[in-house]
Amino acid sequence: MTSAFPHWKNRKGIVxxxxxxxxxLLKKALASGKLTLSSEPEIVSLSKNIVITIGTPVDEFLNPEFKMITTAFEKLLPYFTNEQLIILRSTVFPGTTDWLSQWLKSRNKSPLISFCPERVVQGKAIEEILNLPQIVCGTTLEAEQAASNLFNLIGIEIVRLTPMEGEFSKLFSNAYRYITFAIANQFYMITTSAGVDYERVMNGVKYHYPRLDGLAGAGFAAGPCLFKDTMQLNSFAKNEFFLGQAAMNINEGLVLYIVERLSMKNDLKNMTIGLLGMAFKSNNDDARASLSYKMKKVLAFKAKKILTTDPYVATDEDLKPIDEVIAQSDILILCAPHKQYKSLDTKGKPVVDIWGFLGKGTLF
Known part of the structure; x- marks a missing residue:
């Protein structure tokens, strides 16, 4: 499969x-001579087990987009054999696994087809893949067993489901998390609008009260999975997944709420705003679908100038050194609570901190 990252880095053992x-682990695999890297599709003909990490994104109308999957499989089709096992790992629209099996059969290919969703948190995959049960699904019992045998090699617990059950399990997991974050963000906006500190309310209500252990703090809920998968589930439910729709409105609307609150008390058109952290979550370098960039776009119509910084993101040429952003900004907004910011000297500049991370309040 063609990688989005330069292969020379992988060959040198650089993740x-x-x-x-x-x-x-990468260096060890390279040294063993057992890891082969290629962007040519014919390499799949050499493998017994083929893992596909392409899912179904959503389009501009928030409906699932199948083009990425069909394009990939059309390129790989000549190199599949009936003795191979194909494992889908990324989130797919319910019914995709069974559809793929039929699509291949219509083209005279009958490899074993399995859906085994990845369940790890980004950045913790090495640790979690060995400690979390693996859901295994197959379009046939033979495919299910072949996939189970593969994961048994690393000694993890197996949970067997049908393909549709497995596809729903992955969507439910991400939609549930997205909704719980929306609850926290809705509570934050209610209390903030009332002039009450949400952090104090949350700490008080959770103190020695285990029923609310799952109540999250406020913050940006985005990234390449949660929003997308909630919208996939909404599409499957014929746009009647009302909890998912509400969660989307709340989580996406948090950016607009912050800008509106800032506009009420500040002359933004004559101010420079500094955004701290452009990754979609803390202590990570992935900026895909980050609400920090939505904040940047919204403020572009409101403020005189926007400056951005992030200690991890390496894909954005507009990022500035943090000292420069702090020095030139009139107001700072903590978008991603990276650990480097915990003891940050903001030089007395006002900071919007909805996370309660810096202990500086929210300016509202």
Whole structure:
């Protein structure tokens, strides 16, 4: 499969994204001579087990987009054999696994087809893949067993489901998290609008009260999975997944709420705003679908100038050194609570901190 990252980095044992513990394993695999890297599709003909990490994104109308999957499989089709096992790992629209099996059969290919969703948190995959049960699904019992045998090699617990059950399990997991974040963000906006500190309310209500252990703090809920998968589930439910729709409105609307609150008390058109952290979550370098960039776009119509910084993101040429951003900004907004910011000297500049991370309040 064609990688989005330069192969030379991989061949030198450099992991091109943040993943704890991955680099020593990559170096070990390269040294063993058992790892082959190629962007040519014919390499799949040499493999018994083929893992596909392409899912179904959503289009501009928030409907699932199948083009990426169909394009990939059309390129790989000549190199599949009936003795191979194909494992889908990324989130797919319910019914995709069974559809793929039929699509291949219509083209005279009958490899074993399995859906085994990845369940790890980004950045913690090496640790979690060994400690979390693996859901395994197959379009046939033979495919299910073949996939189970593969994961048994690393000694993890197996949970067997049908393909549709497995596809729903992955969507439910991400939609549930997205909704719980929306609850926290809605509570934050209610209390902030009332002039009440949400952090104090949350700490008080959770103190020695285990029923609310799952109540999250406020913050940006985005990234390449949660929003997308919630919208996939909404599409499957014929746009009747009302909790998912509400969660999307709340989480996406948090940016607009912050800008509106700032506009009420500040002359933004004559101010420079500094955004701290452009990754979609803390201590990570992935900026895909980050709400920090939505904040940047919204403020572009409101403020005189926008400056951005991030200690991890390496894909944005507009990022500035943090000292420069602090020095030139009139107001700072903490978009991603990276650990480097915990003891940050903001030089007395006002800071919007909805996370309660810096202990500086929210300016509202």
């Amino acid at each position: 091109p994204f943040m993943e704890e513990g991955a680099e020593p």
